[in-house]
Amino acid sequence: MKETKEVVIVGAGFGGLQAVKKLAKRKDLNITLIDRANHHLFQPLLYQVATAVLSPADIAIPSRSLTENCKNVTVIMSNVTAIDKEKRIIFFNDRALKYDYLILAMGAKTSYFGNKEWEKYTIGLKSLTDALKLRKKILFSFEDAENYPENAGKLLKYIIIGGGPTGVELAGSIAELSHNIIRKDFRKIDTSKAEVILIEGGARLLPTFDAGLSDYSKQSLEKRGVKVYLNTKVKNIEEGRVFTESRMFEANTIIWAAGVEPVPFSRELGFQTDRAGRVIVNKFCSVDSNPEIFIIGDMAAFTDDEGKLLPGVSPVAMQQGRYAARTIVNDIKKKERTPFRYIDKGSMATIGRKDAVAELGKVKYKGLFGWLSWLGLHIFYLVGFKNKISILLTWMWSYLTFGAGARVIQSPIDVKDTEVY
Amino acid sequence: MKETKEVVIVGAGFGGLQAVKKLAKRKDLNITLIDRANHHLFQPLLYQVATAVLSPADIAIPSRSLTENCKNVTVIMSNVTAIDKEKRIIFFNDRALKYDYLILAMGAKTSYFGNKEWEKYTIGLKSLTDALKLRKKILFSFEDAENYPENAGKLLKYIIIGGGPTGVELAGSIAELSHNIIRKDFRKIDTSKAEVILIEGGARLLPTFDAGLSDYSKQSLEKRGVKVYLNTKVKNIEEGRVFTESRMFEANTIIWAAGVEPVPFSRELGFQTDRAGRVIVNKFCSVDSNPEIFIIGDMAAFTDDEGKLLPGVSPVAMQQGRYAARTIVNDIKKKERTPFRYIDKGSMATIGRKDAVAELGKVKYKGLFGWLSWLGLHIFYLVGFKNKISILLTWMWSYLTFGAGARVIQSPIDVKDTEVY
Numbered sequence: 001m002k003e004t005k006e007v008v009i010v011g012a013g014f015g016g017l018q019a020v021k022k023l024a025k026r027k028d029l030n031i032t033l034i035d036r037a038n039h040h041l042f043q044p045l046l047y048q049v050a051t052a053v054l055s056p057a058d059i060a061i062p063s064r065s066l067t068e069n070c071k072n073v074t075v076i077m078s079n080v081t082a083i084d085k086e087k088r089i090i091f092f093n094d095r096a097l098k099y100d101y102l103i104l105a106m107g108a109k110t111s112y113f114g115n116k117e118w119e120k121y122t123i124g125l126k127s128l129t130d131a132l133k134l135r136k137k138i139l140f141s142f143e144d145a146e147n148y149p150e151n152a153g154k155l156l157k158y159i160i161i162g163g164g165p166t167g168v169e170l171a172g173s174i175a176e177l178s179h180n181i182i183r184k185d186f187r188k189i190d191t192s193k194a195e196v197i198l199i200e201g202g203a204r205l206l207p208t209f210d211a212g213l214s215d216y217s218k219q220s221l222e223k224r225g226v227k228v229y230l231n232t233k234v235k236n237i238e239e240g241r242v243f244t245e246s247r248m249f250e251a252n253t254i255i256w257a258a259g260v261e262p263v264p265f266s267r268e269l270g271f272q273t274d275r276a277g278r279v280i281v282n283k284f285c286s287v288d289s290n291p292e293i294f295i296i297g298d299m300a301a302f303t304d305d306e307g308k309l310l311p312g313v314s315p316v317a318m319q320q321g322r323y324a325a326r327t328i329v330n331d332i333k334k335k336e337r338t339p340f341r342y343i344d345k346g347s348m349a350t351i352g353r354k355d356a357v358a359e360l361g362k363v364k365y366k367g368l369f370g371w372l373s374w375l376g377l378h379i380f381y382l383v384g385f386k387n388k389i390s391i392l393l394t395w396m397w398s399y400l401t402f403g404a405g406a407r408v409i410q411s412p413i414d415v416k417d418t419e420v421y
Numbered sequence: 422m423k424e425t426k427e428v429v430i431v432g433a434g435f436g437g438l439q440a441v442k443k444l445a446k447r448k449d450l451n452i453t454l455i456d457r458a459n460h461h462l463f464q465p466l467l468y469q470v471a472t473a474v475l476s477p478a479d480i481a482i483p484s485r486s487l488t489e490n491c492k493n494v495t496v497i498m499s500n501v502t503a504i505d506k507e508k509r510i511i512f513f514n515d516r517a518l519k520y521d522y523l524i525l526a527m528g529a530k531t532s533y534f535g536n537k538e539w540e541k542y543t544i545g546l547k548s549l550t551d552a553l554k555l556r557k558k559i560l561f562s563f564e565d566a567e568n569y570p571e572n573a574g575k576l577l578k579y580i581i582i583g584g585g586p587t588g589v590e591l592a593g594s595i596a597e598l599s600h601n602i603i604r605k606d607f608r609k610i611d612t613s614k615a616e617v618i619l620i621e622g623g624a625r626l627l628p629t630f631d632a633g634l635s636d637y638s639k640q641s642l643e644k645r646g647v648k649v650y651l652n653t654k655v656k657n658i659e660e661g662r663v664f665t666e667s668r669m670f671e672a673n674t675i676i677w678a679a680g681v682e683p684v685p686f687s688r689e690l691g692f693q694t695d696r697a698g699r700v701i702v703n704k705f706c707s708v709d710s711n712p713e714i715f716i717i718g719d720m721a722a723f724t725d726d727e728g729k730l731l732p733g734v735s736p737v738a739m740q741q742g743r744y745a746a747r748t749i750v751n752d753i754k755k756k757e758r759t760p761f762r763y764i765d766k767g768s769m770a771t772i773g774r775k776d777a778v779a780e781l782g783k784v785k786y787k788g789l790f791g792w793l794s795w796l797g798l799h800i801f802y803l804v805g806f807k808n809k810i811s812i813l814l815t816w817m818w819s820y821l822t823f824g825a826g827a828r829v830i831q832s833p834i835d836v837k838d839t840e841v842y
Contacts, residue, residue, distance in 0.1 A: 038830040055476040060829040064606035185485035408481040409459040
């Protein structure tokens with residue numbers, strides 16, 4: 001009888017989940033999936049929860065539901081606190097577990113690049129909690145402006161810092177929400193006068209995309225009423241204020257979408273990390289000292305054959321997750337390891353209704369066709385079946401009625417300050 | 422030119438909303454709807470949010486969306502703090518508004534019948550916040566039990582106090598959730614061993630229903646594994662403990678569904694109230710001293726011609742809301758007021774999948790047919806169109822797959838204690 005190997009996977013994100021799926025059907029393995037949350041989060045649509053189009057349950061699928069039919073998979077909702085690499089033991093809360101193989105796929109968190117105090121004055125967008133906080137903040141800005149129209153100018157100003165996909169998508173959808181969707185809902189304020197400001201430090205939006213698409217995105221956002229400031233570096237942030245080199249912006253809502261960094265745990269592993277804190281991995285998505293440990297996704301700094309660092313995007317994490325799983329299976333079969341190779345299938349970002357940019361290899365799409373590709377691919381990649389139908393329906397409905405489906409402030413006005421959402 | 426009258430409606434529940442709908446199209450009226458929440462809540466389905474079947478947005482529709490096409494309706498999200506009955510001014514936060522007519526439909530809140538300290542140890546079910554708190558508590562009880570199987574006995578025990586519709590529906594759906602839906606999700610615990618205990622002080626469940634349906638509900642719940650204790654009065658509640666006259670129950674989750682009382686504001690109006698705090702209204706849903714003020718729904722004690730107090734259920738509130746609106750229109754036309762008459766169309770409560778009791782006049786349904794009536798009527802009464810499709814879809818999906826659609830814990834494990842949900 002074959003020996004059963006223990007595989008522990010930390011993180012139910014894109015990378016971890018692919019590894020679980022790939023290993024779930026093997027009888028010679030015991031899989032344990034550990035995550036702080038009880039769900040896999042479809043992060044690319046997080047901004048739609050933040051802008052009241054989708055509900056949390058539309059983009060979050062309980063990890064237990066995803067693995068309920070995989071008898072060799074145990075899900076643990078817990079916080080990993082330490083790893084004993086010698087004895088191959090992983091610690092979480094007051095429990096511990098022995099592993100033969102470990103896949104670390106714990107992802108990233110919002111990075112303030114050393115300005116931790118800015119966290120107090122801004123809202124990031126990495127978790128459901130963030131998205132619900134932001135949704136509440138945005139929805140209350142309209143309510144407060146309707147109650148106090150004399151303050152509408154400041155209340156209806158939204159600053160988004162960071163011109164990557166998250167920043168572009170947020171700017172586009174806050175503009176859409178305020179300028180169109182909810183315009184008829186208010187009597188004392190004109191929400192179409194809301195100001196959406198997008199600040200980017202570099203010379204163009206979507207810097208990882210083709211320059212033509214960057215220009216197109218800027219024009220398209222401007223047509224939708226977003227004010228785009230390029231080459232504008234943020235020097236300081238205070239309550240309701242953003243300072244750049246040359247001026248000061250005032251706004252009630254300041255959103256930080258300027259960057260992420262790996263979870264702090266990646267620095268505590270005792271492996272070599274890069275400046276951002278990512279574990280520097282070898283061509284096998286592992287480290288030479290501990291080939292039984294794989295580090296994948298946003299936690300890892302993987303340099304490809306051309307010397308290029310792979311970007312922190314979901315396709316990298318997913319391919320590395322499948323690779324790590326395959327490599328474990330090959331290890332058990334005593335096959336030699338083959339290096340990981342990333343296949344770039346392109347990237348896309350949505351700007352608004354009927355408008356997105358997509359770059360698939362040499363092919364570039366923009367406008368309606370880009371948007372349709374974006375729509376199709378996102379629905380295709382949503383993991384749960386029910387979610388696909390529900391989101392499709394919600395989107396169709398929003399599209400037809402110009403309505404936002406999830407504009408619910410979950411708590412009444414008098415618990416506004418004491419509870420988060 | 423006709424004078425425009427100011428009508429202020431407080432509360433976007435069943436009563437208030439019917440009044441708004443009825444008055445919204447009249448050009449000689451200005452309507453202001455004030456509510457603490459930004460949404461109308463379909464309370465009869467709140468227990469489905471609490472047991473992770475539906476999402477908040479499925480049963481909560483923003484008041485602004487409901488009235489966006491009614492130009493004479495202004496929605497204010499605020500807390501009403503006082504009324505100057507002499508000058509006919511209503512105060513909310515630091516603002517005030519003059520009214521010609523006032524409809525107070527502020528509803529009820531959970532009542533502990535003088536034992537306020539029990540609130541700390543139990544969870545009620547009157548708002549979305551309550552439902553999300555309860556959902557989180559229930560979902561975490563399974564997670565904690567999986568992490569610490571040695572404590573599973575206590576963690577998987579759920580006490581529901583109160584055998585009215587809310588208690589029966591909660592008991593049925595917690596039993597369904599634990600005994601069936603999520604059973605395959607866990608590896609170290611058998612969730613079918615979860616104990617669901619329903620405690621009722623009176624001699625039967627659903628005391629406002631026909632006695633035959635009460636018996637049926639009890640048997641049906643017992644078949645689903647719920648332990649029903651009748652004639653069992655709660656004497657004291659402590660952390661994790663419920664004391665009755667003869668014994669003590671221990672459980673991690675204690676749900677209080679034993680009763681409601683009007684919002685405290687009803688006692689502050691200076692009108693005569695009954696022992697529960699409801700304003701004693703005349704046959705015009707008003708008070709003799711202030712015919713321009715209507716008090717409807719759970720805030721009001723209305724005694725019908727037979728001397729019977731109308732129950733605190735949504736059909737009463739809805740009919741009174743429409744009546745108040747009609748009476749205002751007639752007042753303006755100088756027509757004499759006619760008394761309000763309640764038409765009892767019956768009541769229903771669901772016990773579980775394919776099982777409900779319904780009493781429609783002399784006709785009584787139970788089992789599958791009761792459930793189908795319940796399903797149809799609830800979908801019919803859901804206000805927003807999108808919600809109807811989405812809920813129907815969610816239900817069909819849950820039904821086919823035995824899955825709970827919204828089993829998402831919105832915050833990760835380490836914010837468990839500091840944030841509410």
